[in-house]
Amino acid sequence: MLEFFEDIAKELQMVEKELSVVVETPNPLLTETSMHLLNAGGKRLRPALCLLGAKFYKFDLQRLLPLATALELIHMATLVHDDVVDASLTRRGNPTVKAMWGNKISTHIGSYLFGKSLILLARYETTPLISIALADTSVNMGEGEIQQIAASFDVKQNLKDYLYRINRKTAMLIASSTQLGAVACGAPKSIYYPLYRYGHGVGMAFQITDDILDMVADQRELGKPIGSDLRQGIITLPVIYALGSARQKDRLKELVAKHEKDEDEMQEAISIITGSGAIEHSFELVGKYIGKAKQALRELPDIPTRLTLNLAADFVGIRKY
């Protein structure tokens, strides 16, 4: 758990328990794969933000638990589906479900977890905004993923394409998570709108940081090989910046567009990117989104949770894993 989530530590423990109850099934293969996913950990960022958002309005844990659990299940489902399509064999330093059980299982486990989240969400029938927001988010996540595939190895894509994609792939679910806890507790728009905007800023910053780390992180800390996006043809912000401004941008274009890159070519591409100022430039955009997130916070009541969310936003900008 991240340390600034300490004031909801007990609640997050209950989410953890809910998660293991939810994935219990008489099917041993299903239980085994789901438990593997649960035990692989993760920051539980979405449940945490959901709980913290609700602190701004009549916090009701019993009302929040199914939602917080469902948000993590949706996130897990997309991770498993990502593993299918990205052919990556480790995540968070652990072998992926795909690596252990193959594509077949991953596809169905993803859908199964998503289905489980729907069962939990069905409890919010009196708050239709929740199911509408999450249905929209799911569709947009799919659109983001498909745009990413359509645009892979395409060196002509621009910043707008990238922002469209990471908003859908990542930021919308984080923004919904931050907003929907408060919504579930009956908060008015004056509370849940700023929470959405906060979550959006944090989500965008989070994904850009992820994309930077894929270029520069310590492989052991990151838990997966460096440059894996680039190898798969996924063109992230540092690459887009470098394609526009690096001295050797023509060479970079050639390398990025190449479907099978050997180790030397990967090293060359990464060194052109990191030497071009693209990483620093990308961090500037992270900073802008964190600034937007913090600005949204100012519209919220000044309770201790506001400080926690402020710290969480800062953490996104400096995290190394």
Added chain:
Amino acid sequence: MLEFFEDIAKELQMVEKELSVVVETPNPLLTETSMHLLNAGGKRLRPALCLLGAKFYKFDLQRLLPLATALELIHMATLVHDDVVDASLTRRGNPTVKAMWGNKISTHIGSYLFGKSLILLARYETTPLISIALADTSVNMGEGEIQQIAASFDVKQNLKDYLYRINRKTAMLIASSTQLGAVACGAPKSIYYPLYRYGHGVGMAFQITDDILDMVADQRELGKPIGSDLRQGIITLPVIYALGSARQKDRLKELVAKHEKDEDEMQEAISIITGSGAIEHSFELVGKYIGKAKQALRELPDIPTRLTLNLAADFVGIRKY
């Protein structure tokens, strides 16, 4: 369209239109793949049953359209995911999305279509039974698919395992489809329970027939290669019966358990199965489920739709494709 669906032909046309509106998106790859799926056709069995079920109680087309459309989307989503995992390259005689665009796209298109169905279902917030029933069905479908994978090539599985699986994989969504149209129009249990039981009988019969056709159909009519289940290790009813009763059952056991079967081995296995009486025995079970479906119909008001549903049940037993 199947001819006994003539009295809802106009309504089914409207579902068709809804389907093409729903999958419209600014993303060209996404539109192309979704339209490919739509144009590949299919019987639209689930929307048809949904509309027909509603004829037993205050039929309200505007109320039914989103649901009927969502049911077909859920079905399409599972087909696309099946294509990913089964590695089959044609369906209904057309190349699958997987064959044309690869695994990556298929996984996300499936989730995208499923998400689109959720947006449609969010309109039924005053009828929580609909979202609960379909959330349960989705989870059960996932469990069925995973059990199928876990049990592949396992010659020790029995009739109970098979029935568990096809209920989840196929029958539950058909039963829900038949029931939920009436539910959406406000029908009482005395209407929607028999509709569910009818749909369950038809759904079970439908899947068993599918599994029989995989052994005996004319490849051109079926639109996919014969014996594809067996080749992938999926053990269907005729195989289970033959493993229990065929004279050469030990040889069959050997063949079925073998992961890579050559053409001669496939032919040998199919001829042991078809020569064992297993096909006739399987058709008997189809007959039993159709009988159950028709029995459930008798509890419903005697309107012309009841005759249509009776004909639909008979069709399932004699279809050749």
